[in-house]
Amino acid sequence: MFEKVWDDHVVVPETTDTPAVLFIDLHLTHEVTTPQAYTELRSRGLKLRRPDLTLATMDHSTPTRTEQVFGGAPIAVDSAAKQVKQLEINAREFGVELFNLQDSRRGIVHIIGPELGLTQPGKTIVCGDSHTSTHGAFGALAFGIGTTEVGHVLATQCLLQRRAKTFAINVTNELPRGVTAKDLILAIIGKIGVSGGTGYVLEFRGAAIERLSMDERMTICNMSIEAGARAGMIAPDATTFEYLRATPRAPKGDAWDAALARWAKLPTDAGARFDRSIDIDAATLVPMVTYGTHPGMVAPINGSVPPFGDAVFEKALKYMGLKAGEPIANVPVNNVFLGSCTNGRLSDLRNAARVLRGHKLAQGVKMLVVPGSQSVKRAAEAEGLDQVFRDAGAEWRESGCSMCLGMNGDLVPAGHYSISTSNRNFEGRQGVGARTLLASPETAAASAIRGRVTDPREFPTN
């Protein structure tokens, strides 16, 4: 599948001396990784080549408090306010469609691309953000780029690329009840390591993957980068087409039929060879929680912090305030973050609300619920999910990246344990000294109720 999408986008083939010139079908942009690229274009007198293939949103440094988004209250971080302003200026000057702070279509860049139906099978999609791998869930070749490359795409709609190797992740059987896509991808990263995917495009395949919804597939592909992979992909199928059919910017009428015919040819041919492959039996998995300072330091929720011994491992445990042999399910929780491009979609909020309904947050626990987009927020409110979170004692916010990386001032205090549905537990990621435990929305909700890491299967949700 990767090779088919690659071959379809080669403008100039690669040689031993030069990389391929690869055409990009969709360029998603946001306020943090674009300002220096526009400066470069301006200094060279260059224009945006394809406004029709470029979209801008605001997500990373934007506030989530309603009064700051809609009430005219100033953005707390002055430089963030300037950055947001700069994107407005750049978008106007270069003619980019922008969803500004108050736009009802705004949201995290990787949530809104699929929501709009701009993310489609067989497309090449890039963004100055590593979690662009999310869009691979639709059978697109999607990857994160740096700011210099953002400039390349703005000016030429192309990138210079060397073809990556292929890595099949075969997931057999079916995820057991109470075990989620987040648990599966954490288990995969735990197995292949945080650099296990370096140089590869992953293809997640097998019966367990085919059973997943689009939201779940996006969670899986989203975290491909946490294994170091260039991209992650899942073959488009009826589930993909069904999702896209209802989206506003998917092809319509005859164009839809033509697209379907094209998309149906994308899946990897039977007998195709991958450069590397592993097998995982989904039926053996349980909920997973990280205990360290990268997503590969992960253990089953009924397990314990493993004994190891190297200096980096010891440093990570010291940072986390945990000891080898300590049961994972015993770790206290002070803070809960539900949201991000990994788990900020409607189904994630539903799954957490199903656990939380009728319960209160444990004493001293703070919980922030940040929908992935304004559209997710509206849909959740229409179902009354906001009320479930509010009744439990959680805060219900406007959309954005928020506490996943704390750029906007939504931070976890030093030393606090934060169970988070986001994607990175790096030192200081959620705030200086913050201790992040990555988990599924269900596990985060169950842990919020008990005030310690809790197996969500202890809460029957029927």
Add this chain to the structure above:
Amino acid sequence: MPAVTFIRSHTVALPATNIDTDQIIPARFLTSTSKAGFGKHLFADWRYDSAGNPKPEFALNRPEAKDAHVLVAGRNIGCGSSREHAAWALLDFGIQAVISTEFADIFRTNSLKNGLLPVVVDEPTHAWLLKNPGAEVSIDVEATTLNLPNGTQVKFPLEGFARYCLLNGVDELGYLLSQDIAIRAYEQAHR
């Protein structure tokens, strides 16, 4: 981009594996709209205490690290976020080359685009460099060799086009712009 042909410097070593770009430059410093000035925030949370004072034990703060242009880092340096600010911060601090056994993809690409040289070495060379921080090394981009003070010379992989760009100080945008006819033809065929 200035040409990078030859680097001679003593090294500074950060042996930790999986140093992510959030450590190299924490997110709270990314609200700048310029490429300049990130050096003072390089490794901010490892380099300074909560009061903002330099931690004397941190490798980059030690007197022998002064004017070091070559950073030796543990395996898988630059994982995580795609922020190019990581490469800008290292360059602004004065680092011209990073040596490791493995680089994260996006960080490696970002580094090359800014003239920060990623040097991939084998385990024994890496182990020697970590054991001998401050060693005077030289890196020849033309020959793609790293020379250690003990006389050892090791070849390192460098993609041909990236090497050409480094040696000549040209950036890739010029090359991409020169492909306009091919890009236009592709666009015509895919309307």
